[in-house]
Amino acid sequence: MSVDASRLRLARAYLSRxxxxxxxxxxxxxxEVGPVEAxxxxxxxxxxxPVARTTESRRNAFRPRDDLAAAAAIQARLLIPxxxxxxxxxxxxxxxxAAQGSExxxxxxxxxxxxxxxxxxxxxxxxxxVGSRSATPYGEVVATELGIGLAELGVTVVSGAAMxxxxxxxxxxxxxxxxxxxxxxxxxxxxxxxDHLSLFRRIVTRGGLVISEYPPGVKPAKHRFLIRNRxxxxxxxxxVVVEAGIRSGATNTAAHTRALxxxxxxxxxxxxxxxxxxxxxxxxxxxxxxxxxxxxxxxxSGRIGIDLSDTPEGPRKDTDGLEPHALRVHEALPERAGMSxxxxxxxxxxxxxxxxxxxxxxxxxxxxxxxxxxxxRQRANR
Amino acid sequence: MSVDASRLRLARAYLSRxxxxxxxxxxxxxxEVGPVEAxxxxxxxxxxxPVARTTESRRNAFRPRDDLAAAAAIQARLLIPxxxxxxxxxxxxxxxxAAQGSExxxxxxxxxxxxxxxxxxxxxxxxxxVGSRSATPYGEVVATELGIGLAELGVTVVSGAAMxxxxxxxxxxxxxxxxxxxxxxxxxxxxxxxDHLSLFRRIVTRGGLVISEYPPGVKPAKHRFLIRNRxxxxxxxxxVVVEAGIRSGATNTAAHTRALxxxxxxxxxxxxxxxxxxxxxxxxxxxxxxxxxxxxxxxxSGRIGIDLSDTPEGPRKDTDGLEPHALRVHEALPERAGMSxxxxxxxxxxxxxxxxxxxxxxxxxxxxxxxxxxxxRQRANR
Numbered sequence: 015m016s017v018d019a020s021r022l023r024l025a026r027a028y029l030s031r032x033x034x035x036x037x038x039x040x041x042x043x044x045x046e047v048g049p050v051e052a053x054x055x056x057x058x059x060x061x062x063x064p065v066a067r068t069t070e071s072r073r074n075a076f077r078p079r080d081d082l083a084a085a086a087a088i089q090a091r092l093l094i095p096x097x098x099x100x101x102x103x104x105x106x107x108x109x110x111x112a113a114q115g116s117e118x119x120x121x122x123x124x125x126x127x128x129x130x131x132x133x134x135x136x137x138x139x140x141x142x143x144v145g146s147r148s149a150t151p152y153g154e155v156v157a158t159e160l161g162i163g164l165a166e167l168g169v170t171v172v173s174g175a176a177m178x179x180x181x182x183x184x185x186x187x188x189x190x191x192x193x194x195x196x197x198x199x200x201x202x203x204x205x206x207x208x209d210h211l212s213l214f215r216r217i218v219t220r221g222g223l224v225i226s227e228y229p230p231g232v233k234p235a236k237h238r239f240l241i242r243n244r245x246x247x248x249x250x251x252x253x254v255v256v257e258a259g260i261r262s263g264a265t266n267t268a269a270h271t272r273a274l275x276x277x278x279x280x281x282x283x284x285x286x287x288x289x290x291x292x293x294x295x296x297x298x299x300x301x302x303x304x305x306x307x308x309x310x311x312x313x314x315s316g317r318i319g320i321d322l323s324d325t326p327e328g329p330r331k332d333t334d335g336l337e338p339h340a341l342r343v344h345e346a347l348p349e350r351a352g353m354s355x356x357x358x359x360x361x362x363x364x365x366x367x368x369x370x371x372x373x374x375x376x377x378x379x380x381x382x383x384x385x386x387x388x389x390x391r392q393r394a395n396r
Numbered sequence: 397m398s399v400d401a402s403r404l405r406l407a408r409a410y411l412s413r414x415x416x417x418x419x420x421x422x423x424x425x426x427x428e429v430g431p432v433e434a435x436x437x438x439x440x441x442x443x444x445x446p447v448a449r450t451t452e453s454r455r456n457a458f459r460p461r462d463d464l465a466a467a468a469a470i471q472a473r474l475l476i477p478x479x480x481x482x483x484x485x486x487x488x489x490x491x492x493x494a495a496q497g498s499e500x501x502x503x504x505x506x507x508x509x510x511x512x513x514x515x516x517x518x519x520x521x522x523x524x525x526v527g528s529r530s531a532t533p534y535g536e537v538v539a540t541e542l543g544i545g546l547a548e549l550g551v552t553v554v555s556g557a558a559m560x561x562x563x564x565x566x567x568x569x570x571x572x573x574x575x576x577x578x579x580x581x582x583x584x585x586x587x588x589x590x591d592h593l594s595l596f597r598r599i600v601t602r603g604g605l606v607i608s609e610y611p612p613g614v615k616p617a618k619h620r621f622l623i624r625n626r627x628x629x630x631x632x633x634x635x636v637v638v639e640a641g642i643r644s645g646a647t648n649t650a651a652h653t654r655a656l657x658x659x660x661x662x663x664x665x666x667x668x669x670x671x672x673x674x675x676x677x678x679x680x681x682x683x684x685x686x687x688x689x690x691x692x693x694x695x696x697s698g699r700i701g702i703d704l705s706d707t708p709e710g711p712r713k714d715t716d717g718l719e720p721h722a723l724r725v726h727e728a729l730p731e732r733a734g735m736s737x738x739x740x741x742x743x744x745x746x747x748x749x750x751x752x753x754x755x756x757x758x759x760x761x762x763x764x765x766x767x768x769x770x771x772x773r774q775r776a777n778r
Contacts, residue, residue, distance in 0.1 A: 034745025285688030363416025
């Protein structure tokens with residue numbers, strides 16, 4: 015690593031610690047003077063008032079070398095916007111969203127990353143799958159199956175590694191031999207959620223990534239989950255909400271998704287399930303498209319779409335190909351015994367001449383038979 | 397009954413029998429020459445070719461007086477367009493649909509009716525609730541609850557009296573002390589479906605109606621269910637599909653509803669339930685609005701709407717009213733032990749001065765407490 019690259023990374027590590035994300039004023043300062051100069055100025059306290067307000071409490075409290083060492087100790091690294099595998103394209107949506115007045119629409123200053131894969135490579139074709147922590151068995155089954163299906167179609171599953179839907183989506187992606195990216199809301203050294211430590215290990219060993227904009231040691235907190243959600247929304251080509259109660263954080267990720275102009279999808283569920291109320295609300299508002307399969311997700315996710323999903327087909331019936339009049343004659347026929355052509359005409363309401371023409375056609379199709387007592391239906395042997 | 401009224405009813409009874417509905421050519425002839433003259437001409441065989449084709453097989457096979465007597469024997473009557481309780485407004489939609497090229501868009505020539513209520517009165521505020529015969533327990537629960545809810549809001553429930561969703565919707569309306577209209581696809585004397593005979597009795601004794609455009613003796617047949625569906629679609633101010641497999645007749649009623657320009661609604665269900673596949677397809681096509689409650693049905697059914705349904709609200713939390721910075725300070729506080737204001741500033745990333753202002757505010761709100769070891773969170777006593 016060159017001295018410059020090393021200074022850049024140290025500066026970004028410091029900036030990543032010094033302001034609580036999102037930090038629009040600090041982000042603007044970095045754009046203007048570059049990260050090294052910005053870090054120096056923040057450290058000296060020589061910054062405009064809005065930057066001072068968001069940095070004064072931490073500017074002397076931490077050393078970036080300690081943070082980088084703490085990350086290295088857990089096999090993590092710092093990914094910075096100057097790196098080639100920074101997902102620039104995905105984060106560029108924040109610019110448009112910020113122009114629309116979305117205050118939180120700020121890309122991260124840097125990302126702490128566990129795993130060797132290229133983040134930009136993984137999210138080239140990616141969908142975010144999110145939902146309630148207190149998911150139902152239905153929701154977990156659907157999230158797992160979506161994860162498997164997306165993985166099998168070569169699409170990376172992005173989620174928040176929470177209990178419930180998030181965990182099921184990540185697990186599904188791993189089951190489907192795909193890659194998955196977990197975006198967490200605390201330092202990578204914080205064991206949260208405790209029940210997902212083995213999931214985090216599997217994500218990393220199976221070619222995925224666990225990422226965070228929070229430096230080592232930062233604890234999970236409600237506002238951090240909400241701020242983190244913008245990154246989940248930004249890294250997927252679209253977001254699927256699988257299950258969401260009326261207060262679920264998933265509806266916040268949905269709002270970020272809309273603000274970023276990405277396709278929003280929701281999985282319908284039983285209308286009398288509290289965990290599907292949030293999805294029903296998204297569907298009723300017209301903001302989300304209903305999806306039930308990975309193919310439908312890909313169809314709805316524009317940019318990553320390859321081809322349209324198949325329309326489901328029901329089982330074929332013997333009478334499927336019949337034109338309406340033939341169907342009426344077939345319907346008029348008794349199962350057993352027999353009926354004259356005249357009786358069939360009266361029953362079906364069709365002219366006798368038409369009935370006389372259709373009965374032999376049905377016989378040829380194996381759907382009618384003439385017996386001693388007249389015409390009756392035949393069960394086709396197929 | 398005057399002689400003229402009696403002749404009119406006899407003519408309509410004859411016409412109702414002589415052609416299998418829908419009979420657009422016969423309908424046009426009646427519009428031109430009136431029902432009495434039209435009946436005479438059909439009987440004589442003195443009609444244009446398209447009318448002859450649809451009437452020749454039955455024109456000498458039946459006597460309308462027998463049909464009226466058979467109806468009277470089961471406490472049924474013949475309702476004709478010339479009667480004041482004919483639902484003219486509802487059926488007028490067929491004219492517009494026919495102009496759009498919908499071949500089946502023909503009103504009935506007459507309706508056989510069991511029950512004393514006025515059909516026009518009952519359907520003044522009505523919604524059609526339909527769905528699969530092989531419904532799941534989930535679908536039956538939702539259909540019953542919609543029936544109850546609509547009844548309680550004074551809305552008549554129209555359906556097809558089939559097993560499954562239809563029966564549950566009718567039953568719900570009765571449970572909710574409302575009125576319900578069953579539109580069947582066979583003669584009113586035909587005991588079909590056999591398991592619903594007591595339901596039919598309850599519908600009639602509780603102020604509802606069982607109606608059919610088919611004269612006594614006509615058997616149920618697949619094409620008749622499909623043709624009947626246009627009347628279900630026409631008599632409701634909108635149609636709700638509760639559950640539908642991919643081949644369900646309910647999707648046919650949905651198509652009629654759209655052709656008539658009426659609002660179409662679908663109840664979402666589990667995406668892995670075969671009985672919700674049809675509803676998901678309707679929702680994905682954008683043709684149907686998702687609904688889960690009677691209030692949402694009424695909101696979506698334009699014409700019959702009174703007011704908007706309530707947006708569901710989640711439970712209130714102690715921290716609900718807090719502005720974002722106060723929430724961040726609250727989140728930074730430990731549950732037990734204590735933290736200095738400086739530590740809270742670092743943890744929350746907010747300026748110390750701001751933290752010093754917010755901590756007492758949180759204390760006043762009963763959400764923070766200052767102890768010997770510093771600040772910690774307080775569980776609000778409410």
